[in-house]
Amino acid sequence: MGNAPSSPKPGTEFQVIGAGLSRTGTASFSEALRVLLDAPVYHGGTQTLLGPEVEIRSMIKILERFPIRSEEDRKVVFPLLKQRFDGYAAATDAPTSGLVEELMELYPNAKVICTVRNADAWVKSIGGLSTTSTMWFLRVILFPVPSMRYFADFVQVLSKQFVYLYGESVPVSTKTYDRHIEWLKRVVPEDKLIFFDVTEGWEPLCKALGKPVPKDIPFPRINDSKTTERFAKEMIRKGLVRWAFMCGVAGLAIIALLRHL
Template sequence: MGQQASAPRKGAKFRVIGAGMPRTGTTSFSRALEILLDGPVYHGGTQITIGPERGVKTWLELFSQWPAKDEATEQRNLELIRSQTDGFVAMTDNPCVVLVPELMKLYPDALVICTERDIDSWEKSMDAVTNHATMSFLRFVLFPLPTMRYFVQFIDINRPVWSHLYDETVPPTRKTYNRHIEWLKEIVPPERLVFVNVKDGWEPLCKALDLPVPKDVPFPNINDSKAIDELTKRQVRRGLARWAVIFAIGGVSVTLAVRKWVR
């Protein structure tokens, strides 16, 4: 998860659909794409937590009517997706992973790149992230914070989506991981689908994109687990501090009202 949200850039050409599951190095991958493609990348995990609030609200609207039951709804969903991806050179992480068919329709020239990871470590990592995301008190604590107040709702609405695609919800296991790979091979033409591991550095990614390896630029190595831990703690502290102010103001207001009534 990135430390700051990306802003769209007018005229940027969308070139990569990041189809790798969360916790497969998507943050490092996103940063690598920003360097190679010289433009902003929409990393879902970052944008739905610290990006503009209209972003997460857009995804909530889309998934409330997904999968589309008719052509009109499908067109509306495509419009919603385009409203978030326009101005970016790529999209990665959730919700990108489940919107690959829609993104291929919107961007027929985009390459679908799936980041991979050792399945045992992925399963453990997803379990840890799920524990953070589903803590019941988060819904209350995060409510005063713009964007973050919708985070738990976003996680909740994604459960039926993952169940529909993978017949599994939370916490996801290797069954989900393997089914996702199978699904991509079913829906993406072989010439458009590439698998990479961020541990392999620049070469496989640059080869897929037909771009030269950046000189004297190390491949990004961003610790997603540490970033998620830090973000969770920071946002919980912000939420508690905001509630403290709310309660303090409320207490003062009640006190003043009582004094006025007593007089």
């Protein structure tokens, strides 16, 4: 995930659907797009977990209707997608990576760029995130924390998206990674699909977008793994502190009540 959520800029043209799975350099990719397109970029993990509560609640509603099976589903999903992504030049990370077909319909002129990495390294990286995400007590601990109280629900519907698209939930294997690439090649027109490894830096990305290589600006290198780990620890700490405060207040209230009995 990135460092901070971004805000939409009205009138911004949506140009890139980031189709890379989480932990494929999506945070670095998002920042690179922000520089090249000179406009805000919607990084799913950051916006959902650090943005206003409406972000995560909207994504849960969208994924509850995934895949779209009826006109009623469409009437719910597409307005929510527009609400979340209008005003951004691009969207990356989960759940965007699994909503490529819907976003191509909504933004037909956008390119689809999938960030890639070694499949075995991806499984190792995403595995640690999956273990943390599915700890049963998170729902209780995070309840006092705005937005994060919905985290367990978000992980649950995101897992259902994975099962539908790749036949696997957490923990995932290289099958999920390989099936994601196969799925993209099947649903995205060949002339719109681009694969990009963030370790290659500016040149291939600039070529794909028809942009000059930025002068004196190094390609962003954001360690998504360490950022996510720090964030998880901070949210758990915040939840525990708020529970302690609430329990303390409740305890004082009970003592005061007993004194009046």
